[in-house]
Amino acid sequence: MTPEPITGGASRRILENLFRRRAIWVTGKGGTGKSSISAALALLSAERGLRTLLIDVEARGDAASFLDAAPPRYEAKEAHKNLFHLALHPEDVLDEYLKIALRVPRIRRLGPIRKVFDFIATGAPGVKEVLISGKVGFEERAEMAGSPRWDLIVVDAAASGQVLSHLRGPRTIQEMVGVGMIRNQTAWVREILEDPEKTGVVVVSLPEEMPVTETSELLEHIPKEVATPVLAVIANRVVTPPPDPDALTALTDVRSELGDASPAVDAAQLCAALAAEQAPHLERLRSLGPPTATVPLIAWEHHDLAATKRIAEALAGTRA
Amino acid sequence: MTLQDAIREKEIIVVCGAGGVGKTTTAAAIAVDAAKERKTMVVTIDPAKRLGSALGLDTGIGHKESRVHLANGPIGNGPRGTLHAAMLDMKTAWDELIERYSPTRAQAQHIKENRIYRGVSEQFVGSQGYMAMERLADLHERGDYDLVVIDTPPTRSALDFLEAPKRMTDFIGGSLLRWMAKPYAAAGKIGMRAFNFTASPFLKIADRILGSQVLEDLSALVLDFQNLYEGFKERADQVLELLCSEQTGFIVVTTLEGPPLDEAGFFIDRLVDEGLSLSGVVANKVVPLEFAKFDPAVVDGVDAAKIARAAGIETDRIAVALADSREALATFSTLARRDAHSLDNLKKRSRAPVAHVPLLTHDVHDLDGLAELAGFILGSA
Numbered sequence: 025m026t027p028e029p030i031t032g033g034a035s036r037r038i039l040e041n042l043f044r045r046r047a048i049w050v051t052g053k054g055g056t057g058k059s060s061i062s063a064a065l066a067l068l069s070a071e072r073g074l075r076t077l078l079i080d081v082e083a084r085g086d087a088a089s090f091l092d093a094a095p096p097r098y099e100a101k102e103a104h105k106n107l108f109h110l111a112l113h114p115e116d117v118l119d120e121y122l123k124i125a126l127r128v129p130r131i132r133r134l135g136p137i138r139k140v141f142d143f144i145a146t147g148a149p150g151v152k153e154v155l156i157s158g159k160v161g162f163e164e165r166a167e168m169a170g171s172p173r174w175d176l177i178v179v180d181a182a183a184s185g186q187v188l189s190h191l192r193g194p195r196t197i198q199e200m201v202g203v204g205m206i207r208n209q210t211a212w213v214r215e216i217l218e219d220p221e222k223t224g225v226v227v228v229s230l231p232e233e234m235p236v237t238e239t240s241e242l243l244e245h246i247p248k249e250v251a252t253p254v255l256a257v258i259a260n261r262v263v264t265p266p267p268d269p270d271a272l273t274a275l276t277d278v279r280s281e282l283g284d285a286s287p288a289v290d291a292a293q294l295c296a297a298l299a300a301e302q303a304p305h306l307e308r309l310r311s312l313g314p315p316t317a318t319v320p321l322i323a324w325e326h327h328d329l330a331a332t333k334r335i336a337e338a339l340a341g342t343r344a
Numbered sequence: 345m346t347l348q349d350a351i352r353e354k355e356i357i358v359v360c361g362a363g364g365v366g367k368t369t370t371a372a373a374i375a376v377d378a379a380k381e382r383k384t385m386v387v388t389i390d391p392a393k394r395l396g397s398a399l400g401l402d403t404g405i406g407h408k409e410s411r412v413h414l415a416n417g418p419i420g421n422g423p424r425g426t427l428h429a430a431m432l433d434m435k436t437a438w439d440e441l442i443e444r445y446s447p448t449r450a451q452a453q454h455i456k457e458n459r460i461y462r463g464v465s466e467q468f469v470g471s472q473g474y475m476a477m478e479r480l481a482d483l484h485e486r487g488d489y490d491l492v493v494i495d496t497p498p499t500r501s502a503l504d505f506l507e508a509p510k511r512m513t514d515f516i517g518g519s520l521l522r523w524m525a526k527p528y529a530a531a532g533k534i535g536m537r538a539f540n541f542t543a544s545p546f547l548k549i550a551d552r553i554l555g556s557q558v559l560e561d562l563s564a565l566v567l568d569f570q571n572l573y574e575g576f577k578e579r580a581d582q583v584l585e586l587l588c589s590e591q592t593g594f595i596v597v598t599t600l601e602g603p604p605l606d607e608a609g610f611f612i613d614r615l616v617d618e619g620l621s622l623s624g625v626v627a628n629k630v631v632p633l634e635f636a637k638f639d640p641a642v643v644d645g646v647d648a649a650k651i652a653r654a655a656g657i658e659t660d661r662i663a664v665a666l667a668d669s670r671e672a673l674a675t676f677s678t679l680a681r682r683d684a685h686s687l688d689n690l691k692k693r694s695r696a697p698v699a700h701v702p703l704l705t706h707d708v709h710d711l712d713g714l715a716e717l718a719g720f721i722l723g724s725a
Contacts, residue, residue, distance in 0.1 A: 054363015055604060086603045183363055233707050234392045235364070271665040274655040281654050284642045291635060291672035292665070297705035323678035325685075327602035 035317045035341040038256045043069055045224050046164050046216075047177040048255065051187040052228030053238045057260045060327065061228045061319070062180035063090035064335040070107035071336075074175035077163060078109040081156050081190070085111040087180035092329040100163075108174075110163075117155045153193035154210055161213035164222070184227065184242045191217060191225070192249045217252060224255035229309055231259055231302035236309050243312055254314045258339075259306055261321040265299035266292060346723025347595070347624035347697045351378075354593040354623065356484060356586065360496045360611065361597035362604040366628040366701075368392070369708050370597045370721060371495040372399060372429075376711060377718035379427035382490035385409070385483055386429045389476070389497045394709035399429040412711075428489070430479075432497075437475040445575035455568045460561045472497035473507075481583045593623030596694075600627055600686035612694050625690055626721050627683075627700040635673065636680035643670035699723055 042048050042065065050065065052058040059080075066078040066087075077100055080087045088094065088111060093103040100108040166173040181187045189196070194214035198207055217223050225246065229239040239257060246254055266272040272292055279286050298321075310316045319338045324331035351357055351374070359371040368388050372395060375386035391401060400410035412427040439456060446452035455461050476496055483492045569576075586592060594615055598608035608625065615622045643666055651666075652659040691698045701720040708717055 055365055055599065059603060089603070233394070233709070237393065266665070266668055268661055268664050268668075271657060271661040272668070274657045275651065275662060275665045275669070278651060278654045281651055282646060285646045285666075285669075287635065287638045288640065288643045288666070288669035288673040290632075291676045292669035294632070294676065294703075294705070295668075295672045298703075301705050301707070321675065323675040323682075325678060325682045 035339055038315050038317050039068065039340065041255055041315075042224065042226065043072065043074060043176060045176065045255070046172070046174075046222040047160060047179060048224050048226055049160075049179045049181040049187065049191065049252075050226045050228060051181045051184050051242070052258075052260075053185075053230075053235045054183050056228045056230050056235050058183070058228040059086035059180050060090050060332060060335055061226075061258055061260060061339075062178050063087045063332045064339055065226070066107055066109070066176075066178040067091075067104070067332055067336045068340055069176045069178065070104060073106060075173070076107050077174045077177045078103075078107065078180065079160060079163070079177060080109070080111040080180045081182055082180075083111050083113045090327055090329070090332040112156060112159060114152055114155055117159045121155065121158070151197070153190045154197050154206075154213065157190050157193045157217055158210070158213045161216045164216050165212075184238050187225075188242070188245060188249055191246075191252055195250070218250055220251060220253045224253050226256050226258060227254060227314070228258045228260055230261055231306040231309060233305060236305050239309065240312055243314070257309060257312060257314045257316045259309050259316055259318045262306060262318045263295050263298040263302055263321050265303070266296050269296065272296060345697050347626070347699050348377075348722035350623040350697055351593050351595075354591060355491055356480060356592040357491065357493045357623065358480075358496060358587070358592065358594050359493065359597060360594060362607045365597050365599050365604050366626075367597050368495050369395065369714070369717065370595070370626050370628070371493050373708075373714045373717040373721055374595070375427060375429070375491075375493040376714040377722055378491050378493070379412075379425045381425045383424065383426050383488070384428070384491045384493065385489040386427070386493045386495075387432060387476070387479055387483070388429065388495045389432050389472070391431070392707075392709065394707070396431070398710045398714070401429055401431050432472070432476055432479060434472060434475060437479065441475075441478060442572070445572040445579075447571055451568060451571060455565065458561055458565045458568070460565050477583045477587070478579065481579070481586055484586060588618075588620060590621060593621050595624050595626060596622065597626045597628060598690075599629050600683040600690075605686055605690075608690070609693055612690075616695075622694060622696045624696045625694045625698045627687055627690060627698065629703045630683050630687070630700040631676055631679045631703050633680050633684050633687075635676040636684050638673055638677050640670050640674040640677060643667075643673065697723065 048065070050058050050062040052061075062078060066076050069076040078087055078091070085094070088103075088109055091103045091107070091109065093101070093109065100110040102108050160177060160179055163174060163177055164172075182190055194210035194217060197210045198214070227239050227242060229235045243254060243257075246252065272289075275282075276289050276293060279289050282289060306318075317339065319335060322331070322334050322338060324334065357371075357374060359367050359374070361367050368391050371386055371388060372391070375384050378384045386399070388396075388399070388401070391399065396402065398412075400412050409428050409430045412429050442455050442461075443449075443452045446455065473496065476494060480492060480494050483489060596608050596611050596615075598604050612622060612625065646666055648663045648666055649659045652662040655662060687698065687700060699721050701717060704717075706713070708714060
């Protein structure tokens with residue numbers, strides 16, 4: 025039942041597998057830390073010299089706050105060397121789509137056409153989702169001076185409940201729309217999104233009942249709906265059990281001898297209790313199929329770049 | 345004032361917060377406690393399996409209200425208290441709504457067969473939020489319960505459900521929609537082409553992009569919805585009025601880290617701005633705050649050899665246990681400082697009581713666990 029130690033090797037294999045793609049979609053149940061993991065993955069990718077784009081699919085820009093940066097709009101901004109980021113506002117994406125795909129002049133993009141599209145994007149299933157996945161696909165295909173503009177795109181994607189509607193957005197549209205321009209346009213988005221060599225999914229989870237259950241359900245649904253592979257499950261905030269439980273028990277028995285240092289034993293006991301509670305859930309998470317990386321419980325006071333760097337170190341296995 | 349005092353007079357409690365902070369468990373705990381005295385109903389969105397089972401909500405039960413028996417539990421039933429629980433099933437909720445507001449059965453059937461409706465009823469933005477509020481109003485109106493506690497769906501933003509009733513009526517009754525549906529209405533025959541595409545340059549573009557099939561389905565739906573609009577609108581107004589009344593209290597649940605905490609702060613401010621009644625804030629998974637005052641360096645002064653003699657094991661092993669304990673203290677003292685600071689900020693920001701639930705080393709999945717949790721939440725622990 026004892027979790028494997030956090031070894032660089034296991035994580036490194038997983039990371040190699042992620043970084044050779046063109047885009048990875050990072051999802052997970054709310055509260056599992058997918059934004060901080062997305063930021064950490066993007067940081068690791070940029071540190072390797074890959075030109076990286078971090079896309080927040082929600083305008084709020086949670087991932088951006090982990091890079092000490094305000095979420096930018098519309099145009100990707102360089103936050104650190106090789107690391108660009110962008111927060112998606114559906115209305116901006118719609119505007120860009122109307123401009124590029126339809127060559128609708130700006131003045132008319134603001135008028136009734138816009139209202140019609142706002143309505144359709146709100147009402148018709150799949151339209152809003154395909155705007156998001158279409159934008160990711162668009163960036164994935166973008167070129168600069170004859171070569172791809174981005175080596176890797178890390179998507180801080182929607183929570184596990186909604187991510188599938190994004191990934192299968194092009195399919196939804198294709199099922200609904202028999203003809204029309206959008207059908208052709210979604211074809212290439214779907215090709216990129218569902219090319220297992222180009223795009224993959226990373227699921228962030230916690231060793232707790234609900235997050236593991238949601239991860240398991242998502243892993244079951246993904247292959248039924250899209251061809252995009254799940255490349256890794258990341259177990260976040262894993263508490264390491266005591267290396268020598270008997271020694272901890274012995275130390276606890278003489279707690280009073282420790283004086284000022286006695287609270288440290290209480291902290292170690294709390295860790296031991298948490299680790300024991302997590303163990304069966306972690307076990308279940310590891311049995312789900314995809315390779316599993318673990319990130320230990322890291323204490324950070326502020327969600328900032330310093331916290332992200334520590335998460336990145338843990339992911340890369342440089343922090344044992 | 346404790347949170348218990350703050351909710352004593354309430355007839356409706358809406359539990360909200362970011363995803364994954366423990367809303368469902370908090371709602372269930374509050375309901376279990378209230379059921380000692382009052383006829384209580386808890387509506388949850390997606391309970392963990394074991395918690396759901398504890399509330400009699402096994403999968404497949406759908407929309408039904410189930411009586412939760414407390415008699416054998418430690419809480420017992422008060423003289424008139426009861427507990428019921430129900431889950432929100434989106435598809436059933438939508439179909440019921442359509443049936444309620446359709447003037448004829450044929451109309452309801454026509455809507456339910458529309459391809460876009462089938463997609464909309466599952467995916468429409470904020471529809472889960474709307475349905476939660478709709479269910480709430482329905483339960484309140486029936487008057488079978490003294491208190492209804494409702495869990496809110498995990499949405500992009502915890503605020504979505506507040507806007508859901510308005511968004512729903514805007515969607516159904518928007519002038520734009522009516523304008524779009526006009527050609528169809530004029531034609532007056534089901535199955536006729538919905539739009540005169542050559543007439544409007546806007547629809548020409550829409551047609552180029554989406555193709556006419558989608559526009560036809562969409563306009564058929566719009567037209568059907570026209571007949572439901574008055575009912576919807578009236579209902580949405582009632583729901584909003586109910587949410588704004590003194591009978592309703594909001595409880596914001598959060599953990600004390602990063603994004604969920606930011607969202608809780610935003611939500612508290614927003615509730616106050618809207619004139620809604622904030623009954624309390626629940627901070628979940630709070631690490632023991634006393635760790636905040638310890639410096640892990642205190643461990644460095646410990647004489648491992650001496651402790652090892654007292655403990656009767658090898659010095660090496662004690663040294664390992666000490667190093668591990670030092671690291672644990674470093675982690676928890678940092679987390680405790682963060683949590684203490686965040687709690688202070690929450691207290692400054694909220695005029696309502698702020699309760700905190702300690703980080704538990706066990707999952708809450710039965711009535712005993714919920715009762716224990718209620719003690720922390722309501723301030724009686």
